[in-house]
Amino acid sequence: MRYTDEMRTPPFERFYESHREEIWAFLVRKLGRERAEDAFQETFLRALRAYPKLEHGLHLRAWTYTIAGRVAIDELRRRRPEPLPPDPSVEDGRPAYAEIEHLASQLPPTERAAVVLRYAYDLDYDDIGAALGSTAEAARQAASSGVRRLRRKELFV
Amino acid sequence: MTLPAVVDSQFRAAASSAGLLDVAYDVTDSPLGPLFLAATERGLCRIAYDAEPEAEEEQLARGWGARVLRAPHALDETRRELHDYFEGRRQGFELPVDLTPVGEFQRQILVRLADVPFGSVTTYGALAVEAGRPRAARAVGGAMNRNPVPIVLPCHRVVGSDGRLVGYGGGIERKVALLKLEGVEL
Numbered sequence: 001m002r003y004t005d006e007m008r009t010p011p012f013e014r015f016y017e018s019h020r021e022e023i024w025a026f027l028v029r030k031l032g033r034e035r036a037e038d039a040f041q042e043t044f045l046r047a048l049r050a051y052p053k054l055e056h057g058l059h060l061r062a063w064t065y066t067i068a069g070r071v072a073i074d075e076l077r078r079r080r081p082e083p084l085p086p087d088p089s090v091e092d093g094r095p096a097y098a099e100i101e102h103l104a105s106q107l108p109p110t111e112r113a114a115v116v117l118r119y120a121y122d123l124d125y126d127d128i129g130a131a132l133g134s135t136a137e138a139a140r141q142a143a144s145s146g147v148r149r150l151r152r153k154e155l156f157v
Numbered sequence: 158m159t160l161p162a163v164v165d166s167q168f169r170a171a172a173s174s175a176g177l178l179d180v181a182y183d184v185t186d187s188p189l190g191p192l193f194l195a196a197t198e199r200g201l202c203r204i205a206y207d208a209e210p211e212a213e214e215e216q217l218a219r220g221w222g223a224r225v226l227r228a229p230h231a232l233d234e235t236r237r238e239l240h241d242y243f244e245g246r247r248q249g250f251e252l253p254v255d256l257t258p259v260g261e262f263q264r265q266i267l268v269r270l271a272d273v274p275f276g277s278v279t280t281y282g283a284l285a286v287e288a289g290r291p292r293a294a295r296a297v298g299g300a301m302n303r304n305p306v307p308i309v310l311p312c313h314r315v316v317g318s319d320g321r322l323v324g325y326g327g328g329i330e331r332k333v334a335l336l337k338l339e340g341v342e343l
């Protein structure tokens with residue numbers, strides 16, 4: 001696929017202004033007002049680091065939610081007071097979200113995003129619908145058809 | 158819940174101090190109206206009058222890369238020197254200038270501009286001669302017209318061979334105002 005000029009990644013300021021409010025609201029819901037401050041900065045710093053590697057400006061919204069979801073998970077782990085018990089869902093030492101991202105890499109883009117955001121990052125369907133620019137119901141359908149597809153391949157049990 | 162202004166500005170400051178930006182910009186007030194200012198890690202790369210920030214962002218992204226962000230702290234020194242200039246406390250700029258996407262001929266002309274002293278004028282023809290292209294006065298005019306950093310590279314100090322002011326990217330009245338500020342008799 002060739003990317004046309006309109007699909008180029010926009011100047012970062014445009015991207016940031018389009019997504020900062022909803023990412024802030026998302027992080028406040030996940031982490032609370034105070035912890036959201038660091039997470040917000042970290043999310044957009046990670047986005048800045050990765051920005052030059054993006055080949056196009058499509059799906060930027062879902063991409064940003066994926067980063068914010070990952071930052072929120074890191075933040076929750078980092079601040080957890082007790083030492084972490086071994087995670088039973090991780091057998092090869094990779095965290096669950098890395099495992100799901102790996103499996104889901106074989107799915108079509110929308111299903112992949114829905115599965116990863118739902119099962120790896122634990123977003124609810126309202127957030128996923130928002131991230132994908134569609135509705136909660138469409139997100140639910142995409143996630144469930146992604147899961148069915150993975151089950152057919154016996155990848156996701 | 159709206160994003161608090163302090164969280165927004167902390168991110169902008171962190172992005173620029175982490176060196177993650179291709180270009181940082183800001184818009185500042187001046188006696189000549191709002192000025193759009195932009196800088197890379199290497200130096201000042203843009204000053205624009207009457208700027209449309211979105212169009213400027215696109216232009217900067219094409220020249221230097223897509224990580225273009227409004228980050229006022231990165232322009233502190235630029236703002237300070239310009240302010241001093243407009244207040245009559247400064248006659249030259251110490252700011253480094255980044256002319257990366259500028260073509261070779263235009264660059265040769267632009268760097269010569271920096272040697273035209275405060276309060277004096279030269280002509281398009283004289284600059285063409287200095288650049289070793291005595292018949293290129295018109296091309297020199299074009300280079301002035303596309304000067305990415307007016308004021309700091311003082312294209313307002315260049316006039317026609319008959320002394321007429323001729324033109325200025327920011328409008329002739331701004332050229333007049335800058336020359337008056339520098340005490341040039343018109």
